[in-house]
Amino acid sequence: MPKQTSYTAKHPDADGQIRYTASENAVWRDLVAQQQPNVDRYAAKPFRDGQRRLDLPQDRVPQCTEVSERLLDLTGWTVAPVPALIGFSKFFGMLAERTFPAASFIRSREDFDYIEEPDIFHEIYGHTPLLTDPRFARFSQKIGETGLTCDKADYAWLIRLYWFTIEFGLIKEGPEIKALGSGLASSPGELRHSVEEVAVERKPFDVIDILRTPYRIDINQPIYFVLDNVDQLLEAAKRDLRADIKRAQALGLFAPTYPEKKIA
Numbered sequence: 001m002p003k004q005t006s007y008t009a010k011h012p013d014a015d016g017q018i019r020y021t022a023s024e025n026a027v028w029r030d031l032v033a034q035q036q037p038n039v040d041r042y043a044a045k046p047f048r049d050g051q052r053r054l055d056l057p058q059d060r061v062p063q064c065t066e067v068s069e070r071l072l073d074l075t076g077w078t079v080a081p082v083p084a085l086i087g088f089s090k091f092f093g094m095l096a097e098r099t100f101p102a103a104s105f106i107r108s109r110e111d112f113d114y115i116e117e118p119d120i121f122h123e124i125y126g127h128t129p130l131l132t133d134p135r136f137a138r139f140s141q142k143i144g145e146t147g148l149t150c151d152k153a154d155y156a157w158l159i160r161l162y163w164f165t166i167e168f169g170l171i172k173e174g175p176e177i178k179a180l181g182s183g184l185a186s187s188p189g190e191l192r193h194s195v196e197e198v199a200v201e202r203k204p205f206d207v208i209d210i211l212r213t214p215y216r217i218d219i220n221q222p223i224y225f226v227l228d229n230v231d232q233l234l235e236a237a238k239r240d241l242r243a244d245i246k247r248a249q250a251l252g253l254f255a256p257t258y259p260e261k262k263i264a
């Protein structure tokens with residue numbers, strides 16, 4: 001998670017509605033227009049099924065209230081606007097209560113193709129389709145429940161499991177590998193990279209391996225983990241993840257396969 005942002009949160013009015021400007025709605029419209037053909041080609045069926053269930057507006061930024069109405073019926077989740085960046089304990093607490101925290105601002109035109117921090121396009125377009133799947137929804141809640149009972153020193157370990165599944169997970173689909181994670185679905189460049197790039201590692205989904213794998217948030221991932229099916233996430237949600245973290249800590253982190261970030 002980035003430490004700072006130049007964006008400020010947009011706050012809902014008394015009706016829970018956020019007033020987006022015409023130019024902000026146009027950014028959403030153009031992001032969807034650019035990304036949907038990529039999603040149709042590279043994203044996995046559970047993601048595309050979720051899109052169909054939600055039927056998000058294409059020409060304006062959706063309101064958290066309208067997305068919540070649909071999600072509540074399907075899996076009992078809601079989406080709540082939050083400031084651009086929130087702390088881990090609040091983040092885990094909201095997931096445990098089946099509330100997805102959504103940064104409410106939308107990126108500027110200058111950041112159209114890449115933005116490090118999550119914006120409403122990433123949160124709604126990227127995340128909410130998967131939250132229509134009860135298996136994915138349960139796994140997300142389990143991450144939150146585990147986070148609430150972890151030591152703070154364990155947060156960075158737990159968040160790797162979130163990162164390599166919910167954000168950047170891949171999944172087998174017949175003979176193909178498709179993109180499942182929300183960070184991929186909302187990223188024009190990395191969606192294709194994750195599926196087609198030859199020079200990346202695609203490892204089988206394994207909770208302990210994932211917990212031991214470091215990552216950088218500001219580059220295309222050099223390693224992805226591939227699910228056989230979404231049921232594996234439901235199985236993972238039954239595990240004692242705190243015990244898994246202790247085991248991973250005892251085994252130690254894998255050496256990074258990416259270059260260290262240069263501080264200018």
Ligand SMILES: [Fe+2]
Pocket residue numbers: 118122123127167182183
């Ligand atoms: Fe995200």
